[in-house]
Amino acid sequence: MPxxxxxxxxxxxxxxxxxxxxxxxxVVGRDRVQFMEVCGTHTVAIFRYGIRDLxxxxxxxxxxxxxxxxxxxxxxxxxxxxxxxxxGVIAAVFGDxxxxxxxxxxxxxxxxxxxxxxxxxxxxxALKMARENPWKDVVFFAVGFETTAPTIAATLATAADSGIxxxxxxxxxKLIPPAMAAVLETEGLALDGLICxxxxxxxxxxxxxxxxxxxxxxxxxxxxxxxxxxxxxxxxLLRQIVDGSPRVETQYSRxxxxxxxxxxxxxxxxxxxxxxxxxxxxxxxxxxGLKLRPQFAEFGVLQKFDLxxxxxxxxxxxxxxxxxxxxKEPLDCPLFGKACTPESPVGACMVxxxxxxxxxxxxxxxxT
Amino acid sequence: xxxxxxxxxxxxxxDTATVxxxxxxxxxxxxxLPDAKVGEYVIVHAGFAIGRLDEKEAEETLKMIRDxxxxx
Numbered sequence: 526m527p528x529x530x531x532x533x534x535x536x537x538x539x540x541x542x543x544x545x546x547x548x549x550x551x552v553v554g555r556d557r558v559q560f561m562e563v564c565g566t567h568t569v570a571i572f573r574y575g576i577r578d579l580x581x582x583x584x585x586x587x588x589x590x591x592x593x594x595x596x597x598x599x600x601x602x603x604x605x606x607x608x609x610x611x612x613g614v615i616a617a618v619f620g621d622x623x624x625x626x627x628x629x630x631x632x633x634x635x636x637x638x639x640x641x642x643x644x645x646x647x648x649x650x651a652l653k654m655a656r657e658n659p660w661k662d663v664v665f666f667a668v669g670f671e672t673t674a675p676t677i678a679a680t681l682a683t684a685a686d687s688g689i690x691x692x693x694x695x696x697x698x699k700l701i702p703p704a705m706a707a708v709l710e711t712e713g714l715a716l717d718g719l720i721c722x723x724x725x726x727x728x729x730x731x732x733x734x735x736x737x738x739x740x741x742x743x744x745x746x747x748x749x750x751x752x753x754x755x756x757x758x759x760x761x762l763l764r765q766i767v768d769g770s771p772r773v774e775t776q777y778s779r780x781x782x783x784x785x786x787x788x789x790x791x792x793x794x795x796x797x798x799x800x801x802x803x804x805x806x807x808x809x810x811x812x813x814g815l816k817l818r819p820q821f822a823e824f825g826v827l828q829k830f831d832l833x834x835x836x837x838x839x840x841x842x843x844x845x846x847x848x849x850x851x852x853k854e855p856l857d858c859p860l861f862g863k864a865c866t867p868e869s870p871v872g873a874c875m876v877x878x879x880x881x882x883x884x885x886x887x888x889x890x891x892x893t
Numbered sequence: 894x895x896x897x898x899x900x901x902x903x904x905x906x907x908d909t910a911t912v913x914x915x916x917x918x919x920x921x922x923x924x925x926l927p928d929a930k931v932g933e934y935v936i937v938h939a940g941f942a943i944g945r946l947d948e949k950e951a952e953e954t955l956k957m958i959r960d961x962x963x964x965x
Contacts, residue, residue: 526899529946532955541963647940649922676941679924724897727936727944757958779951780936780944789925
């Protein structure tokens with residue numbers, strides 16, 4: 526798709542943007558300007574393109590909590606592990622959840638011990654498993670932000686319409702704007718702008734970020750995933766600082782519109798409603814998760830099975846929480862690169878390719 | 894998981910479409926994008942088309958960088 530991808534990776538455009546960024550950074554004239562990229566895919570893209578080496582030294586990019594795998598708490602993992610151990614259950618899950626550590630185990634370990642855990646690319650694949658295995662219960666681990674939640678809602682709506690009786694979900698979806706608010710409320714964190722997720726925004730629309738300039742007086746730029754996109758967003762955030770006009774801007778205008786995807790929002794609202802939700806490292810954030818509405822309650826696995834999950838706890842010494850808030854960096858963690866590596870991860874930030882710690886580890890960043 | 898991928902719709906039947914992603918064909922659900930048409934470009938995530946890519950907007954974005962920022 527050259528016109529949508531390769532055209533946004535041209536070095537000559539990067540050079541123009543870097544020059545403009547350097548001019549604006551000088552005009553801003555501060556020792557330090559901090560932007561946060563919320564989304565894990567942006568964290569990886571920033572490393573892959575070497576963005577930090579291209580921008581002036583007084584601009585610092587912090588990674589935020591936009592990695593759904595990273596923020597799924599041990600308790601949710603423990604619950605799904607308990608479900609996967611039950612006889613007659615097919616436990617269906619997105620691939621990057623397999624190695625996330627729960628309190629004592631992981632889905633990968635459970636699978637090795639004989640649990641019927643299967644990786645799916647889409648919740649529709651899990652529904653298909655339910656159709657094809659009528660004598661089993663298929664339980665899908667509903668993880669992901671607003672990019673994924675509508676796909677799961679559509680799958681549940683289909684299950685309801687088709688009268689499927691052996692398909693269940695463990696609801697664990699979370700919402701990005703409340704987490705952004707929680708990060709912005711973090712004491713001692715000075716942010717000058719937010720690089721907002723591109724694909725979550727395709728669903729929720731750029732209007733969803735209006736609360737950021739309104740309440741916190743900093744800019745929010747909805748950003749694509751190629752080098753030109755990220756550099757242009759940094760340029761736009763700097764220009765807002767120079768103009769003194771923090772606002773929502775959509776850099777990723779080829780995909781994102783102010784109102785978002787109404788069909789997706791509609792089905793999400795039909796099936797789910799907001800609830801308080803526990804985020805690994807950030808604690809409980811009000812109205813930041815999704816639970817099934819009463820008319821879809823029959824699909825909730827916790828209603829069907831009486832789970833006795835043990836005391837859940839996060840790993841001792843793991844700094845994922847503070848890293849997800851942008852307060853600390855991977856190199857600050859005593860476990861980073863020693864007890865905690867991609868091969869044997871302790872915390873969720875190291876498990877997934879979109880986790881801040883794994884990105885730092887793989888790209889070997891050492892910065893002062 | 895913002896790992897969504899651009900794709901071109903090459904065929905549609907009901908609420909399923911066949912898309913072309915860099916030469917690879919796969920079926921995706923169009924339940925979240927019911928008004929999309931064959932020939933349009935979409936972003937695909939977890940088996941669903943979730944948004945439409947606008948060529949004109951893409952050109953405008955690049956024009957802004959090349960013609961406006963690039964001059965002077």
